[in-house]
Amino acid sequence: MNNIKPQLVLFYTDNSLLSKANILSEFTNCFRLVEVEPAGMPFYLRLDSIGLAIISSNFKPLYISEIYANLVSRYKNLKTELLVQLIKDKNIAKIWDLMAGLGKDAFIMASAGYEVTMVEQNPMLATILYYALNNNILPKRNLHLVYANSIDFLGSNTDTPDIIYLDPMFKESATSKAKKEMQLIQILTNNDSVSDDVDLFNKALAVTGRRIIVKRDNKQAPLVNTPLPSYTKTGKIIRFDIYNV
Numbered sequence: 001m002n003n004i005k006p007q008l009v010l011f012y013t014d015n016s017l018l019s020k021a022n023i024l025s026e027f028t029n030c031f032r033l034v035e036v037e038p039a040g041m042p043f044y045l046r047l048d049s050i051g052l053a054i055i056s057s058n059f060k061p062l063y064i065s066e067i068y069a070n071l072v073s074r075y076k077n078l079k080t081e082l083l084v085q086l087i088k089d090k091n092i093a094k095i096w097d098l099m100a101g102l103g104k105d106a107f108i109m110a111s112a113g114y115e116v117t118m119v120e121q122n123p124m125l126a127t128i129l130y131y132a133l134n135n136n137i138l139p140k141r142n143l144h145l146v147y148a149n150s151i152d153f154l155g156s157n158t159d160t161p162d163i164i165y166l167d168p169m170f171k172e173s174a175t176s177k178a179k180k181e182m183q184l185i186q187i188l189t190n191n192d193s194v195s196d197d198v199d200l201f202n203k204a205l206a207v208t209g210r211r212i213i214v215k216r217d218n219k220q221a222p223l224v225n226t227p228l229p230s231y232t233k234t235g236k237i238i239r240f241d242i243y244n245v
C-alpha cells in the first residue's frame with residue numbers, strides 16, 4: 001500500500017531518534033516526520049526517549065508498551081480461551097488474521113502454536129504492530145505482519161491458509177462498556193473509508209479450502225445471510241461463527 005496520508009504525523013522529540021522514526025514511517029509510507037510537537041491534531045504518534053506513544057485529545061499519552069502490558073500473563077491459561085478451544089485441531093498450522101487491529105487475537109492464536117499472518121490496512125495500527133513486534137513488546141514467535149488491504153492481499157497471494165480469521169468492527173460497541181482496546185481501534189480507524197467486511201468475507205470464501213472464523217458480538221446477526229455458519233461457539237459477550245468451506 002502506498003496511499004500517502006499526510007494527516008498522519010510522527011513527532012520525534014530528539015534528533016538521535018530520527019533514524020528510528022524513519023524506519024517506522026517507512027513501514028507504511030503514510031507518516032510525515034516532524035521535529036516540533038504538532039498542535040490541533042486529533043491524534044499522532046510521538047517517539048521519545050521512553051518509546052512510541054499515541055497522543056490524542058481523547059486520552060493521556062499512551063505508550064505502545066502499555067497497550068500490551070501484561071499480555072503474556074493475561075493469556076497464560078490459553079486452554080480457557082474460546083478461540084483456542086475452537087481451533088484445536090492438529091491439522092491446523094497456518095492462520096491468516098485479515099483484520100489484525102492491535103493483534104490481540106493473533107497473539108492468542110500464535111501463542112497456541114499456530115503460524116499467524118496478521119494483515120492490517122490502517123497505517124496507525126500497522127505501525128503500532130510493527131513497533132511492538134520489533135521492540136520486544138509483542139512476542140514475535142509465530143507472528144508475521146503485512147500492511148495491506150486484505151482484499152488486495154488475498155488477490156495477490158497464491159498460498160492457502162488453514163483458517164481465515166475475521167474480526168470486523170462492531171460500531172454499536174462504541175460505548176463506555178466497550179473494552180479500552182476496542183475504543184482505541186475505533187478512534188484510530190475513525191477516518192477509514194467505508195467498511196468492506198462483506199466483500200472481504202466473500203473473497204475469503206473463494207480462497208480458503210478449510211475454515212473461516214468470524215468473531216461477532218452476541219447481539220449481532222451473522223455477517224452474511226448466505227452461507228449461514230456451519231456452527232457457532234458462544235461466549236458471554238462474543239461468539240465465533242465458523243464456516244467450513
Ligand SMILES: C[S@@+](CC[C@H](N)C(=O)[O-])C[C@H]1O[C@@H](n2cnc3c(N)ncnc32)[C@H](O)[C@@H]1O
Nearest residue numbers: 099100101102103104105120121122149150167
Ligand atoms: C475489530 S478490529 C480487530 C481487532 C483484533 N482482532 C484484535 O485482537 O486487536 C478490526 C480491524 O480490521 C481492520 N480492517 C478492516 N477491514 C480491513 C481490510 N479490508 N483489510 C485489512 N484490515 C482491515 C481495521 O482497520 C481494524 O483494525
